[in-house]
Amino acid sequence: MTERKINRIVVLGVFFVSLVVYVMTLPVTVVFWDVGEFCASAWLLQVPHPPGSPLFILIARVVAMVPFLPDIAARMHAISAVASALGVTFLYLVAVKIIGRFRGSPQTFFDRFIVYGSSVVGAFALALSPSYWDNATEAEVYALSMLFVSFVLWLAFRWWERADEPHNEKYMLLIAYLIGLSVGIHLLALLALFSILMLVYFRRYEVNRRNTIRLALISVVVFFVIYPGVVQYLPSMLDGEFKGMKSGLLTLIPPLILMVAGYGAYRTSKTRQKMLHIACLSFLLIVIGYTTYIVVLMRSNVDNLPMNENNPNNLARLTSYLGREQYGEAPLLKGPSWDNELQGYREKLFPRRRSEEAMHDPTRVNYTSDTDFFLRYQMYHMFIRYLLQNFVGAEGDWQDAGWSGKETFGIPLLIGLIGLYYHTRRDVKNSLVIIVLFVVMGPAFMFYANMQEPQPRERDYFYVGAFYAFCIWIAIGVVAILDFLKMKLKQEGAYKVAAFTALSICTAVIPINLARTNWFEHDRSQLYIAWDYSYNLLQSCKPNSILFTNGDNDTFPLWYLQDVEGVRRDIRIANLSLINTNWYILQLKNQTPHEAQKVPISLTNQQIERIQPVRWTQRDMELPVPKDVYERFGITDTGVINKGKITWTMTGRQFSQDVRFLQVQDIMVRDIVLTNKWERPIYFATTVSPDAKIGLDNYLWMQGLAWELKPIKVPSVEAGVDPEIMEANVMAQNVVPSKELQYGFLYRNLDNPNVYYDENARRTMMMNYRATFMRVAFYAMKVENNMEKARKAMARMEEVMPINIVPIQDWRLTADIMRIYHQVGDTARFEIYANIVEKACLDLLYSGNFDPTGSFSPYGYLLDIYDTRKDYVKALDILKRASVQFPNDPTVKSRIQFYEQQLKGSSPGDTTTSQ
Secondary structure (H helix, E strand, C coil): HHHHHHHHHHHHHHHHHHHHHHHCCCHHHHCCCCCHHHHHHCCCCCEECCCHHHHHHHHHHHCCCCCCCCCCCHHHHHHHHHHHHHHHHHHHHHHHHHHHHCCCCCHHHHHHHHHHHHHHHHHHHHHHCCHHHHCCCCHHHHHHHHHHHHHHHHHHHHHHHHCCCCCCHHHHHHHHHHHHHHCCCCCCHHHHHHHHHHHHHHHHHCCCCCHHHHHHHHHHHHHHHHHHHHHHHHHHHHCEEEEECHHHHHHHHHHHHHHHHHHHHHHHHHHHHHHHHHHHHHHHHHHHHHHHHHHHHHCCCCEEEEEEEECCCCCCHHHHHHHHHCCCCCCCCCECCCCCCCCEEEEEEECCCCCCCCHHHHHHHHCCCCHHHHHHHHHHHHHHHHHHHHHHHHHHHCCCCCCCCCCCCCCHHHHHHHHHHHHHHHHHHHHHHHHHHHHHHHHHHHHHHCCCCCCCCCHHHHHHHHHHHHHHHHHHHHHHHHHHHHHHHHCCCHHHHHHHHHHHHHHHHHHHHHHHHHHHCCCCCCCCHHHHHHHHHHHHCCCCCCCEECCCCHHHHHHHHHHHHHCCCCEEEEEECHHCCCCHHHHHCCCCHHHHCCCCCCCCHHHHHHHCEEEEEEEEEEEEHHHHHHHCCCCCCCHHHHHCEEEEEECCCCCCCCCEEEEEHHHHHHHHHHHHCCCCCCCCCCCCHHHHHHCCHHHHEEEEEEEEEECCCCCCCCCCCCCCHHHHHCCCCCCCCCCCCCCCCCCCCCCCCCCCHHHHHHHHHHHHHHHHHHHHHHCCCCCCCCCHHHHHHHHHHHHHCCCCCCCCHHHHHHHHHHHHHHHCCCCHHHHHHHHHHHHHHHHHHHHHHCCCCCCCCCCHHHHHHHHHCCCCHHHHHHHHHHHHHHCCCCCHHHHHHHHHHHCCCCCCCCCCCCC
């Protein structure tokens, strides 16, 4: 069998094994974060968040039309699976070429076994690494973007091999076109330019200081010509504006540039100025590839498009959209940054701590300088930590978890570092190409992003290009080990046995072990939580409601359900993050997506265009309530009706010690509530933070996963529910999903031990689910005095989401549930929860990391547990520990005496108290 045939068989094997892994772990429907947004935007050819991804949207729309899977989101996920499998395959091919550069083309079967086997190990190390695997199984832009990176890098090495053949420039021209196309997916592929230009330099030119400086300058110029040149400046000049300058003459510059490039390409083809000819053609091809953004401009002008983020319906707005102006600027070399000595902001070189937002207080408090912040947070926490988690192992699945080698023992990292060293020893030029790829897609990108602490989610997916480069080094590291064995073992038979054994061990400890370690957390083949949670949230609302949501995860999957699946399109979703922007407010006010009603807003379009946060002093607000509104809500209390209004205090947000303010979202929530005048139901998702409810908490009644605004105060925490709707939603069984209003929640696979739920799901969604069951139980106990109903509600909760399958993140919530089980007389479940609370409280006692006088002091919870169990020995032990901290506390002393008497069998009366 020829070398080419063997290689092709291995290539197919790498592709299909990777694809099978990804298909087996592919989500069955929509998942959280940006996936819902991308799926919805693709299905209706909409405009997602800046800077957009028109090529991805077009590809996803075409693929979604083919019914090879029942779920539309799953079809779009499959794009990433195929793209990622192809990306792994091209890494294998690149590794073969790189290894062949310093070892020579494999001549014997065993030589091929070494080269191909090592490359397979490197390829599967990428395929099964956590960050790459995450991207491979969801409808996001990063998988396709990495395919472009992998493909153009392979084309560059292909060109290297054929650089002396006629028409070799076709590879470079194809690379240029692909880079232009890739901008319509993500800007990641642009970063591969530096490595590609370095390959050209090493192949065509003498390596010396002068030429190296030229390479650096040319690389920077080429990059900036594309970004921001082609990507941002060409559209801006077409609109007659450039860097603040406005002139009609500017509109002539882009066509003039294209004409010059076209003429240059024609002229140089005649004069045989080959490099200039390729440069002109490449520029034109990049621009042609970039024209996918015409789709954004076209679709943004469609009336009532449900998703039209930033409304880039003209060149000026498109330029702002492409420049991500919505997110503000992140100065790199000079700008305002926090100064510890001044305790304020000043102009600095190397500004790292730029954010003035309250949420970024850790950026200002936890670091001594910008350099300290850069090294400890940005370099280590936001890059090196991710590298270690991928190739050593993660400490856990919670956000900001560290790294741990307990599963892989750091072997992938070690072999990768060996590969880096060996590559630089054997082939300096090509090693520099991969080093540049790693640095540009890792530390350099991290420097450019200038991320602040904390981040809303982990950002490891940004650095997959760097992990790609590292996996090439893993392949070379395996070769290094096998070459070392060859050097030490002179007898060919012994070497072959040792090499086969070593390669088998490397395969076992890297790709196979990575698959074993990462499979459970990456298998989303039975994951319905995003679909079900979004469905349940929508079905918590009455017809034609206005629903205020908080962020990505309680908004994007809802958009998917409405736009793609047609569920509850009557509801207008008002995202409280986006409502800080004027374009979104205008869309809520003026548009009717899916024929849903407009959101009532009193501000004129001109006022909305100029809206800004305002200074605020605490004041009382009131909203009139007509009698027919009271009747509609079933309110018969004459005292409430005669009042004829609701009143609440709007405090605003703290800006400084003496200054309060309203964000735009606060202004708009107030305006919508006042303008609506009770005509349509208004809801706040349970994920909305208290400060975003503008003080309306006393009038919000729980109806599932949302709070409805009603014209009557909540009499108590326990009574603040609509019992009929709550029970219909929470206690429902065997629910068949409906596109129209139908009470009844879905809880698919929350009781399945084979389904993994990440920290976000456990911390937020599951907590909200459990809160609904607890509210039903509280209402039954405190208002209806019906312990049996409360017991059934809590039993249903445990049936739906057993704590051994879906653990509770917060021990205090576990303690609250424990107490409910005790009150309803469910001893068995009380013990299950009590054991968890006991362990958590004892851990706190031993750590000393708690407030002994606070509401959540572990002492009170432990005494409750031991009182219930009548375990007076343990209760005494806890109290004696407490007496060390509170030697003069009379309550502690009396409790000690009480338990001592209990142990003697003479109880003077129960003095038990609980927290």
